[in-house]
Amino acid sequence: MDLTLKVWRQKNAKEKGHFETYKVKNISSDSSFLEMMDILNDQLIREGADPVAVNKGCKSSGPVAFDHDCREGICGMCSLYINGRPHGPDDEVTTCQLHMRKFKDGDTITIEPWRSAAFPVIKDLVVNRNAFDQILQAGGFVSVNTGGIPDANAIPIPKEDADESMDAAACVGCGACVATCKNGSAMLFVSARVSSLALLPQGKIEAARRAKNMVAKMDELGFGACTNTRACEMECPKAISVAHIARLNREFLLAKIKD
Amino acid sequence: MSEKLNSKIPEGPLSEKWTKHKAQIRVVSPANKRKLEIIVIGTGLGGASAAASLGELGYNVKVFCISDSPRRAHSIAAQGGINAAKNYPNDNDSVYRLFYDTIKGGDYRSREGNVYRLAEVSGLIIDQCVAQGVPFAREYGGLLDNRSFGGAQVSRTFYARGQTGQQLLLGAYAALNRQIAKGTVKSYNRHEMLDVVLIDGEAKGIIARNLETGEIERHGAHSVVIASGGYGNVFFLSTNAMNSNGSAAWQCFKKGAFFGNPCFAQIHPTCIPVHGEQQSKLTLMSESLRNDGRIWVPKKKEDVIKIREKKIKASQIPEEDRDYYLERRYPAFGNLVPRDVASRAAKERCDAGFGVNETGLAVYLDFKTSIERLGKKTIEARYGNLFQMYEKITDVNPYEEPMMIYPAIHYTMGGLWVDYNLQTTIPGLYAIGEANFSDHGGNRLGASALMQGLADGYFVLPYTIGDFLAGKIQVPKTDIKHPAFDEAEKAVKDKITKLFSIKGSQPVDYFHKKLGHLMWDYVGMARNEAGLKKAIDEIKKLKEEFWKNVFVPGENAEFNQEVEKALRVSDFLELGELMAMDALNRNESCGGHFREEMQTEDGETKRDDQNYMYVSAWEYKNNENPVLHKEPLNYEFVKIATRNYKD
Numbered sequence: 001m002d003l004t005l006k007v008w009r010q011k012n013a014k015e016k017g018h019f020e021t022y023k024v025k026n027i028s029s030d031s032s033f034l035e036m037m038d039i040l041n042d043q044l045i046r047e048g049a050d051p052v053a054v055n056k057g058c059k060s061s062g063p064v065a066f067d068h069d070c071r072e073g074i075c076g077m078c079s080l081y082i083n084g085r086p087h088g089p090d091d092e093v094t095t096c097q098l099h100m101r102k103f104k105d106g107d108t109i110t111i112e113p114w115r116s117a118a119f120p121v122i123k124d125l126v127v128n129r130n131a132f133d134q135i136l137q138a139g140g141f142v143s144v145n146t147g148g149i150p151d152a153n154a155i156p157i158p159k160e161d162a163d164e165s166m167d168a169a170a171c172v173g174c175g176a177c178v179a180t181c182k183n184g185s186a187m188l189f190v191s192a193r194v195s196s197l198a199l200l201p202q203g204k205i206e207a208a209r210r211a212k213n214m215v216a217k218m219d220e221l222g223f224g225a226c227t228n229t230r231a232c233e234m235e236c237p238k239a240i241s242v243a244h245i246a247r248l249n250r251e252f253l254l255a256k257i258k259d
Numbered sequence: 260m261s262e263k264l265n266s267k268i269p270e271g272p273l274s275e276k277w278t279k280h281k282a283q284i285r286v287v288s289p290a291n292k293r294k295l296e297i298i299v300i301g302t303g304l305g306g307a308s309a310a311a312s313l314g315e316l317g318y319n320v321k322v323f324c325i326s327d328s329p330r331r332a333h334s335i336a337a338q339g340g341i342n343a344a345k346n347y348p349n350d351n352d353s354v355y356r357l358f359y360d361t362i363k364g365g366d367y368r369s370r371e372g373n374v375y376r377l378a379e380v381s382g383l384i385i386d387q388c389v390a391q392g393v394p395f396a397r398e399y400g401g402l403l404d405n406r407s408f409g410g411a412q413v414s415r416t417f418y419a420r421g422q423t424g425q426q427l428l429l430g431a432y433a434a435l436n437r438q439i440a441k442g443t444v445k446s447y448n449r450h451e452m453l454d455v456v457l458i459d460g461e462a463k464g465i466i467a468r469n470l471e472t473g474e475i476e477r478h479g480a481h482s483v484v485i486a487s488g489g490y491g492n493v494f495f496l497s498t499n500a501m502n503s504n505g506s507a508a509w510q511c512f513k514k515g516a517f518f519g520n521p522c523f524a525q526i527h528p529t530c531i532p533v534h535g536e537q538q539s540k541l542t543l544m545s546e547s548l549r550n551d552g553r554i555w556v557p558k559k560k561e562d563v564i565k566i567r568e569k570k571i572k573a574s575q576i577p578e579e580d581r582d583y584y585l586e587r588r589y590p591a592f593g594n595l596v597p598r599d600v601a602s603r604a605a606k607e608r609c610d611a612g613f614g615v616n617e618t619g620l621a622v623y624l625d626f627k628t629s630i631e632r633l634g635k636k637t638i639e640a641r642y643g644n645l646f647q648m649y650e651k652i653t654d655v656n657p658y659e660e661p662m663m664i665y666p667a668i669h670y671t672m673g674g675l676w677v678d679y680n681l682q683t684t685i686p687g688l689y690a691i692g693e694a695n696f697s698d699h700g701g702n703r704l705g706a707s708a709l710m711q712g713l714a715d716g717y718f719v720l721p722y723t724i725g726d727f728l729a730g731k732i733q734v735p736k737t738d739i740k741h742p743a744f745d746e747a748e749k750a751v752k753d754k755i756t757k758l759f760s761i762k763g764s765q766p767v768d769y770f771h772k773k774l775g776h777l778m779w780d781y782v783g784m785a786r787n788e789a790g791l792k793k794a795i796d797e798i799k800k801l802k803e804e805f806w807k808n809v810f811v812p813g814e815n816a817e818f819n820q821e822v823e824k825a826l827r828v829s830d831f832l833e834l835g836e837l838m839a840m841d842a843l844n845r846n847e848s849c850g851g852h853f854r855e856e857m858q859t860e861d862g863e864t865k866r867d868d869q870n871y872m873y874v875s876a877w878e879y880k881n882n883e884n885p886v887l888h889k890e891p892l893n894y895e896f897v898k899i900a901t902r903n904y905k906d
């Protein structure tokens with residue numbers, strides 16, 4: 001299929017960005033979206049390498065920078081806003097799992113980076129998600145050191161709790177929830193970690209403290225408040241439920257009452 | 260044997276080696292740990308667990324990762340599980356049995372001492388992960404569940420749905436985050452190590468490139484730990500993440516660290532087949548699927564033709580016309596033979612013309628029998644996310660039609676040569692996890708990579724590095740103005756300048772793909788003398804072409820993914836050649852290394868214990884061929900045998 005791409009180009013965090021339009025041809029419907037981006041970049045690099053074109057004053061803008069790594073939907077690195085949706089027009093996928101069969105020949109596709117005050121653009125479609133690391137550093141762990149641990153089966157855990165904890169732990173930290181939220185809130189991300197740990201006896205001990213510290217850090221880093229629009233849940237590639245936000249709120253309230 | 264190749268395996272009975280060794284090595288007092296600095300390269304299971312544990316002990320740790328967050332490391336993609344000799348299912352598992360299965364699975368090309376220690380600490384890993392809040396699968400009674408993996412007849416694999424690597428990494432990453440918050444660990448995201456700096460023969464720091472700005476930085480330490488993973492991406496198409504690379508280890512090699520068994524690469528039998536030239540990577544379907552999935556191809560050629568022409572579907576082929584070739588050839592282990600055996604068996608059927616897709620390079624992995632036996636719901640609970648992943652990629656529903664799979668490069672058993680302390684041949688330079696060569700011999704068993712990464716990082720390195728650092732408590736912080744840093748920095752900058760200055764006509768990927776084809780065709784699943792010689796020749800030519808005709812757009816002082824790739828591919832071109840040389844030298848078949856000249860009548864691997872019972876450890880020589888050193892493998896405890904998965 002042949003496609004028209006409108007791609008956000010931005011040299012770095014300081015300079016203003018703009019859309020540029022490119023054409024790509026003969027894309028297989030079995031290709032992944034990122035393979036289509038590879039083809040675009042191959043084209044752009046070859047334009048820049050072609051001395052004839054360069055002499056004629058053809059200025060290639062160079063390849064488009066975009067984050068990607070595992071290309072199987074688990075590392076959380078890819079982060080494209082495609083036709084107004086994080087990770088594009090398919091449900092429960094990351095961008096790397098999106099395939100071109102979701103598009104039609106002749107389509108125009110708009111590709112933007114995550115847009116959120118807390119995720120500044122580094123270049124083109126690449127953003128800085130360091131804020132997520134900082135939130136987790138504020139409390140997204142169980143305070144145990146290596147070694148000196150009782151046997152793994154010493155504390156039985158109801159299967160239902162372990163399963164629900166796993167549902168929340170499936171978060172890949174991509175940031176789609178923040179990108180899609182009109183408030184730029186990170187509540188789904190924060191709640192997934194808080195909830196996953198609070199459901200287990202090992203994490204329950206410091207659950208309230210964890211919720212308080214992580215929420216404080218989230219606020220400090222410029223993420224917005226949650227107004228329950230549930231857009232995050234709709235766009236989460238791992239279908240993480242907003243029920244975890246309710247659990248986060250419970251732990252947060254408990255912490256405030258204790259204070 | 261080179262005097263540098265002292266494996267330092269402690270004397271005495273297997274079960275006492277590690278205990279005795281720990282008692283004898285030196286420790287560093289808390290007050291002195293505060294004075295010592297350690298650099299850790301990589302944040303996968305090995306790097307994150309090591310950095311966190313060393314930080315907890317009180318060392319000053321700097322940890323580097325090429326991604327935007329430590330959590331992106333490729334350990335996250337491990338699906339099926341982690342082995343541990345807990346014997347929870349009461350099926351007669353033990354430390355010895357896990358040790359034995361690993362030695363046998365590795366086709367008798369790994370060290371007894373290292374492997375026994377790995378099995379010994381395996382149980383502690385599960386305890387540790389549970390304490391960190393890893394949501395492993397559980398039974399209704401609240402206790403941990405286990406499943407089976409290839410190469411074992413017991414159920415010793417712990418798992419968290421099909422995302423075990425993710426959950427273990429998030430555990431290690433959380434432990435790391437806790438130390439970062441405490442200030443014992445400083446993390447450098449989007450930073451890539453481009454050289455290791457040696458002062459008086461010891462590893463004293465690194466040169467790194469800040470990938471956001473292009474700035475070249477110097478970092479000093481008392482010791483450097485390489486945990487940068489494997490080099491499977493030398494094949495271009497592999498199950499590795501796009502950014503996984505061998506460069507950190509390769510720089511160590513070029514500074515004098517020996518490289519162990521470079522030709523030992525694992526080909527995983529169950530990956531989604533290649534769809535075309537534009538494909539960028541291959542996706543693994545977890546080995547755990549072989550618990551409930553049965554592998555087959557049609558018995559009749561006419562059925563194969565009809566399938567390729569899409570005239571019939573796999574589900575329409577009656578039971579009696581299906582060849583469950585693993586069950587047929589290996590009755591005792593059936594679909595759960597080790598990866599190398601399953602991969603070769605798939606290749607054998609496809610070479611014989613029974614491949615089931617248009618390219619003829621695919622076999623079926625079928626859940627029909629299990630869905631009938633257990634119900635769709637149970638299968639969904641066990642593998643739901645994998646089935647979803649398969650459907651998203653292929654547009655085929657695996658609950659109704661069998662999956663199509665084919666072998667692909669997945670893991671490299673080879674890596675930096677290390678002794679029992681995980682120290683390379685360069686003092687102060689350590690290598691852990693997939694980056695070292697030590698525990699898996701010629702073939703790694705499923706669910707053992709996670710085990711090794713965490714064993715090294717949580718329970719081995721934090722002890723053994725103390726023995727080295729105890730001698731450094733009087734040594735001041737490394738001076739990064741030392742001429743050795745000047746020299747290393749200059750070499751890195753020169754290389755980058757050179758890459759930009761070539762201004763050729765081909766993008767980096769062009770060379771990487773060409774290298775990948777050469778590697779897959781001649782240094783892949785089946786290797787022979789003529790092919791390997793050809794590969795060495797062709798890779799040399801490709802390397803020359805690369806340095807004459809590559810085009811790297813943009814400049815260094817910016818976020819530039821093309822120069823990152825160019826640097827990595829320039830190393831892959833050298834590493835690929837070494838792999839071919841090692842494969843050519845090893846004129847035997849063992850594990851994943853299959854030399855066509857050395858096979859039994861029924862096409863199984865034929866080892867040559869007389870001549871090749873050693874670890875090949877290659878030493879870099881400037882502008883000359885690398886020199887081969889041999890570390891003999893002495894089996895004191897296990898009786899060497901031909902691997903048998905038939906009865």
